Amino acid sequence: MATQTSTSSAATALPAKRVGRRSVNTWPLLSPSVILLFLWMIVPLAMTLWFSFQYYNLLSPEVAGFAGWDNYSYLLTDPALWTAMINTLYLVFWVLVITVGLGTLLAVLFDQEFYGRGVARLLAIAPFFVMPTVSALIWKNMLMHPVNGLFAFFSRSLGLPVIDFFTDFPLTSVIIIVAWQWLPFALLILLTAIQSLDHEQKEAARMDGAGPFSMFFFIILPHLARAISVVIMIETIFLLSVFAEIYVTTSGGPGLASTNLAFLIYLRALREYDVGGASAGGVIAVILANIVAIFLVRSIAKNIAD
Amino acid sequence: MSTVVLKDIRKSFGDVQVIKGVDLAIEDREFCVFVGPSGCGKSTLLRMIAGLEEITSGELKIDGEQVNDVPPAERGLAMVFQTYALYPHMTVADNMAFSLRLAGVSKEERYQKVRDAARVLQLEPLLERKPKELSGGQRQRVAIGRAIVREPRVFLFDEPLSNLDAALRVQMRIELARLHEHLNATMIYVTHDQVEAMTLADKIVVLQGGIVEQAGTPLELYHHPRNLFVAGFIGSPKMNFLNCTVSAVEAAGATVQLPGGASLTVPVHPGPLKAGDQVTLGVRPEHLRPSETGELQAEVMVVERLGGETFLYCQLAGVGMLVVQADGEVATQVHDRIAIKLNPVNCHLFTADGMAVERAIRHPLADLRRPVARKAG
Numbered sequence: 001m002a003t004q005t006s007t008s009s010a011a012t013a014l015p016a017k018r019v020g021r022r023s024v025n026t027w028p029l030l031s032p033s034v035i036l037l038f039l040w041m042i043v044p045l046a047m048t049l050w051f052s053f054q055y056y057n058l059l060s061p062e063v064a065g066f067a068g069w070d071n072y073s074y075l076l077t078d079p080a081l082w083t084a085m086i087n088t089l090y091l092v093f094w095v096l097v098i099t100v101g102l103g104t105l106l107a108v109l110f111d112q113e114f115y116g117r118g119v120a121r122l123l124a125i126a127p128f129f130v131m132p133t134v135s136a137l138i139w140k141n142m143l144m145h146p147v148n149g150l151f152a153f154f155s156r157s158l159g160l161p162v163i164d165f166f167t168d169f170p171l172t173s174v175i176i177i178v179a180w181q182w183l184p185f186a187l188l189i190l191l192t193a194i195q196s197l198d199h200e201q202k203e204a205a206r207m208d209g210a211g212p213f214s215m216f217f218f219i220i221l222p223h224l225a226r227a228i229s230v231v232i233m234i235e236t237i238f239l240l241s242v243f244a245e246i247y248v249t250t251s252g253g254p255g256l257a258s259t260n261l262a263f264l265i266y267l268r269a270l271r272e273y274d275v276g277g278a279s280a281g282g283v284i285a286v287i288l289a290n291i292v293a294i295f296l297v298r299s300i301a302k303n304i305a306d
Numbered sequence: 307m308s309t310v311v312l313k314d315i316r317k318s319f320g321d322v323q324v325i326k327g328v329d330l331a332i333e334d335r336e337f338c339v340f341v342g343p344s345g346c347g348k349s350t351l352l353r354m355i356a357g358l359e360e361i362t363s364g365e366l367k368i369d370g371e372q373v374n375d376v377p378p379a380e381r382g383l384a385m386v387f388q389t390y391a392l393y394p395h396m397t398v399a400d401n402m403a404f405s406l407r408l409a410g411v412s413k414e415e416r417y418q419k420v421r422d423a424a425r426v427l428q429l430e431p432l433l434e435r436k437p438k439e440l441s442g443g444q445r446q447r448v449a450i451g452r453a454i455v456r457e458p459r460v461f462l463f464d465e466p467l468s469n470l471d472a473a474l475r476v477q478m479r480i481e482l483a484r485l486h487e488h489l490n491a492t493m494i495y496v497t498h499d500q501v502e503a504m505t506l507a508d509k510i511v512v513l514q515g516g517i518v519e520q521a522g523t524p525l526e527l528y529h530h531p532r533n534l535f536v537a538g539f540i541g542s543p544k545m546n547f548l549n550c551t552v553s554a555v556e557a558a559g560a561t562v563q564l565p566g567g568a569s570l571t572v573p574v575h576p577g578p579l580k581a582g583d584q585v586t587l588g589v590r591p592e593h594l595r596p597s598e599t600g601e602l603q604a605e606v607m608v609v610e611r612l613g614g615e616t617f618l619y620c621q622l623a624g625v626g627m628l629v630v631q632a633d634g635e636v637a638t639q640v641h642d643r644i645a646i647k648l649n650p651v652n653c654h655l656f657t658a659d660g661m662a663v664e665r666a667i668r669h670p671l672a673d674l675r676r677p678v679a680r681k682a683g
């Protein structure tokens with residue numbers, strides 16, 4: 001993932017004019033940080049790869065040694081992996097839809113002048129500063145809890161049946177929580193982008209007869225395209241590895257209903273003490289992330305570059 | 307037919323009054339130019355006409371119809387912005403067709419009109435490009451094209467050429483003049499540039515501090531400025547001003563005592579002017595020339611040779627600097643002492659409150675108007 005993004009940003013920098021090459025050899029100066037970063041990346045990756053080819057279960061230390069593709073075939077034939085993969089993509093997709101959609105609308109709203117805009121902006125940004133664990137706990141115990149939760153209180157006072165979110169809609173609940181956390185990020189980026197829209201362009205559109213809707217679809221949305229790409233790219237990177245929210249709320253359940261890849265690896269490695277299997281899961285996660293990256297980041301980076 | 311009439315138009319931002327009562331009538335097919343120092347309210351006035359800025363009080367009429375509360379798109383105006391304000395994600399053709407698209411004009415008709423406008427502006431080969439692939443002059447032409455396709459009653463321009471380099475500005479200026487003749491449309495144009503104002507305008511409106519100082523043909527403003535401000539603002543280099551005392555008043559003019567002793571009879575209708583009054587004598591650099599028989603003695607401090615003409619910045623003892631436009635051939639050097647000749651016919655007199663004393667002879671070209679354009683073919 002990291003290497004992907006850095007190559008794409010290098011690609012964007014390429015068309016810029018090259019200043020004449022310096023004759024100084026910069027390698028000695030660059031090497032410490034490059035070597036450090038390389039080790040930082042390669043050591044865990046190499047260890048993961050190594051373990052993924054070993055029988056290594058902490059509960060049964062007597063079974064050890066080279067496993068060949070066993071860990072992988074075990075995982076890939078395990079229906080849990082496919083469920084987790086689908087859950088991962090589902091979660092990423094819907095959180096992106098919600099944050100980008102709502103973020104755009106809120107950005108348009110917060111771009112208007114209204115009384116108390118400063119406070120409203122601050123409140124809208126605030127969720128981003130809450131730790132994922134904490135916000136998930138708040139959602140779990142104070143909002144979505146079927147007995148103590150605020151939502152339950154509302155539906156009870158309206159005489160409606162109480163919804164047990166984490167039992168009935170586990171993945172949806174996780175999606176709501178994660179979307180709530182990432183909405184401020186989308187909003188922040190999109191609001192800055194909206195504010196950079198040339199004032200005269202909007203006035204020109206007004207003179208051309210654009211009402212609020214035409215203004216949004218023909219002027220504001222195209223202007224935001226680039227910022228939306230950035231939001232999608234950055235959020236995808238982080239959303240592929242959502243963990244704390246699941247750990248705190250549903251623990252991946254009921255069954256595997258809200259288990260994503262990161263959580264599955266955790267289940268294998270720490271619940272079942274199967275380091276080998278978990279490492280194989282990690283490698284699969286890296287591969288999946290790179291597949292997403294190739295499709296998504298490439299196309300978006302191209303969009304940003306031009 | 308498209309006339310624009312402003313009646314006692316005012317504009318306040320909060321407590322600050324920016325436009326302080328403007329009365330103006332812009333005729334059909336007139337090219338009207340707003341000039342004035344920075345911050346005098348030119349853009350604000352234009353934006354009020356466009357409908358982008360609310361009118362605090364007063365009446366704005368287009369074609370005799372009050373449009374104070376009509377939204378911008380329905381006033382039948384088109385505006386060209388200083389920064390062009392093209393839509394960056396649309397091609398040139400889409401940029402130009404945008405207003406028609408919003409108005410629900412069919413695709414065919416839209417592109418027919420775009421092609422027509424593109425032909426006039428020589429934009430045909432560029433129709434499929436994005437704005438960022440165009441040069442500044444081309445972008446400007448697209449912005450004008452976007453205005454043309456709407457077939458507006460009035461074109462509004464806010465310093466449209468100020469982002470272009472000098473050579474391109476001259477070229478675009480000529481194209482604008484051609485375009486005005488071709489389209490036969492009413493145009494209102496804001497500029498900082500003297501030359502643009504003088505060359506393009508049928509009517510120049512000089513604004514200062516939110517009020518109209520004078521409105522008239524370019525040569526009327528040049529030959530018959532109403533006050534010191536207009537006299538100083540129109541013309542480059544600026545008109546020279548000398549403080550003098552009136553020594554005698556007759557029907558044929560007022561005789562003033564020049565610094566240095568000589569006296570000069572300026573042909574004006576003296577009105578309430580009487581001997582002993584303090585007045586300001588104004589004379590343009592191009593109406594002064596070095597001459598043996600000159601009335602004013604001065605020392606040359608700076609010489610600017612432009613080739614065809616030479617500007618002499620002369621120190622007049624006890625008075626100040628005087629700019630003289632001399633022939634390009636003069637050999638005068640810095641620190642030479644020269645005599646400067648005044649022609650009384652070209653002199654202006656201003657009373658102590660800054661108002662011009664009416665000149666006796668009206669300049670024959672002051673009321674010259676552009677011949678009414680032929681019908682556009």
Ligand SMILES: Nc1ncnc2c1ncn2[C@@H]1O[C@H](COP(=O)(O)OP(=O)(O)OP(=O)(O)O)[C@@H](O)[C@H]1O
Binds near residue numbers: 351498
């Ligand atoms: N939105 C606004 N709020 C408050 N004051 C404003 C606003 N717009 C303009 N002004 C003030 O109104 C005055 C006139 O502004 P305007 O833009 O019309 O000047 P201008 O003649 O176009 O100047 P320039 O030649 O520099 O473009 C200025 O003093 C400016 O500070």
Ligand SMILES: [Mg+2]
Binds near residue numbers: 348349350
């Ligand atoms: Mg302005």
